[in-house]
Amino acid sequence: MTTASLVCQTAHGTHRQTLYFNTQRHFLTVSVDLHTTLSFDREGRLIGVFLDGANYRRGLCGDILMKRASTRGGKLRRMLPPEERRRLLALVRRRLMIIRECAYNTTSVDIRAWLDRILTWDVERLEAERAAFFSIYKPISILPPDQYLSLVLQAAEGCSWNRCTFCTLYRDRKFRIKSCAEFRHHIQQVKDFVGSGINMRKSIFLGDANALIIPQSRLRELIAIVHDEFVFGSPNGMKGIYAFIDIFGAERKTFDDYREMHDAQVKRVYLGLESGDEEVFRCLNKPGSPAACIEAVHMIKSAGINVGIILLAGAGGARLASAHVTHSLDALAAMKLNAGDLVYVSPLIVSSDSPYMQSLRDFQSEPLQGAAIQQQLEHLKSGAKAVCGNGVKVALYHLEEFVY
Ligand SMILES: C[S@@+](CC[C@H](N)C(=O)[O-])C[C@H]1O[C@@H](n2cnc3c(N)ncnc32)[C@H](O)[C@@H]1O
Ligand code: SF4
Incomplete structure (x- = not known):
């Protein structure tokens, strides 16, 4: 100083x-x-x-x-x-x-x-710089808070599902997976743009919403390109590869696929469980089920990869509030999380163009207001701390606190 x-x-x-x-x-x-x-x-x-x-x-x-x-x-x-x-x-x-x-x-x-x-x-x-940024990237809609300082590489764009009732993060784009040549070019553009600012970034985040849904043969090639372009493991090198995964993708990967990712430096994957309650899950139109999420987490963890689980405070509204909290905490307990795993709680933000409100009405429930969502968030956070093992960090995940 x-x-x-x-x-x-x-x-x-x-x-x-x-x-x-x-x-x-x-x-x-x-x-x-x-x-x-x-x-x-x-x-x-x-x-x-x-x-x-x-x-x-x-x-x-x-x-x-x-x-x-x-x-x-x-x-x-x-x-x-x-x-x-x-x-x-x-x-x-x-x-x-x-x-x-x-x-x-x-x-x-x-x-x-x-x-x-x-x-x-x-x-x-x-x-x-804004125009230059958007000539290289589609908007980076969200990252897990521990990855705000990662270097994002959009191996894919958008969300392969894009139909959860509450989530409008990727509605502006069609899901597509980049070819190897396109991905290499993207990385070159990213490196040129970020310049020496790259030294602040210690990990790679593979975008967008569920990059790990990419079929394994292509994913393997794309990750190999990341390894060609970046040094891992040295004191100043990248510390690992991170990505979102949704349950659709999670169900389709095998233990061997995860093991391969683990060996290729994939350190943690982030899964939006949102709720452990089946009815809330359906109201949100998440693909899969809470039980399938738990099973996927067991497989991912047994392959040596950590997980970040995201819960949605306020999901399912007033009628389902108590079932949402109870079953979400049950699901977390069943996942048997441990050191290196994370739990995030995201307060629901309802955008005017999302079908969530209609879905709530279809499920005979009413939206929770700000103070009630905040209360549920605290309840989920303290409950998560109680049911998860030592070393599992529980933290806030807030859509409005994010800028990349
Ligand atoms: C990219 S998505 C999750 C990854 C993956 N696509 C999945 O669904 O499992 C990121 C997370 O942002 C949160 N999110 C999305 N829309 C939200 C909203 N309207 N309000 C609050 N959180 C939201 C959800 O918790 C969601 O799991
Ligand atoms: S929550 Fe995940 S799976 Fe659902 S639409 Fe958003 S990004 Fe896609």
Whole structure:
């Protein structure tokens, strides 16, 4: 950590502020009096801001997510609209220019090089990244929270099922699996785009919604390409491969298939159980059944791969609430999770264009409101901690906390 003094002249007089530069191998953080914090990746791109009590995260796609404590309790989360996003980028740049001017002669060559690199990114250049990102990627709709900093490679696009009543994450695209040539080209484009920012990313996440449904012969080839393109295992290499799987896919893979994935560095797969209750499961129109999910988890784990199980707080509405909680916890217990496995609880967010409300009516149930969903979420989290083994992490999974 390097510190420097910054003297500011304002209409109200002269202020002395202390700057803290924290240079890590893969990112730089600049703090002003520990009140304002700005973070940048190795390319000099803004990745995070803490300002006036709010946290901003800028994704590779250029979107900026704001999170702050709400005055009414809980958290406020929202994606900045374009004008506000540009204002924030311009403000950060102005601050950086002052910081560079004041600290240039008193900081190390390394920090000066960081500051120069950061200032090559003006608002227009940062905003232009958005178009570049979307020429390489289809929107990254969601990742498990432990994978927010993974490098996403879209081996497939979309969801092979795409018909769960509550989920509209991939409705904008048709499911398709990339050819080997196309996947190689995609990886090259991703590497060029991310540049030296790649060093912040420690794992590979295979997109999109259920990449592991890809038939094994193609999956094997696609994973082999990942190994051609990235180093695994060395201290600075990738730590593993991760992906979502849905029960449709899970049912179709054999133990040998999972074993092969395990040997190819697939470390954890994420499965949206959503509910252990059969009726809720049907109301959500999930493919398969809770029992089939449990069986699939046993097979995946016996092959040496960890799992991340996602439950949906609020699913099935008021009439099915108690059965949903009880049977979901029963299902978790039956999965026999252990160290390295994760349980996530996602509060249901109903979008206006989803068929979920109609499905609830068909099942003679009523939607749960915000406070009731929150209560159920806490209940599921504490219940999951109680029924799962030591070493199983239980955490929040929130669609509105995600930006890639
Ligand atoms: C990509 S999907 C899950 C992986 C896989 N396709 C499956 O269904 O098992 C990611 C997760 O996001 C969550 N999700 C999707 N739509 C949601 C919504 N409207 N509200 C809350 N969570 C949602 C669900 O828990 C879902 O399992
Ligand atoms: S929950 Fe999973 S399987 Fe269902 S539509 Fe969404 S991504 Fe597809």
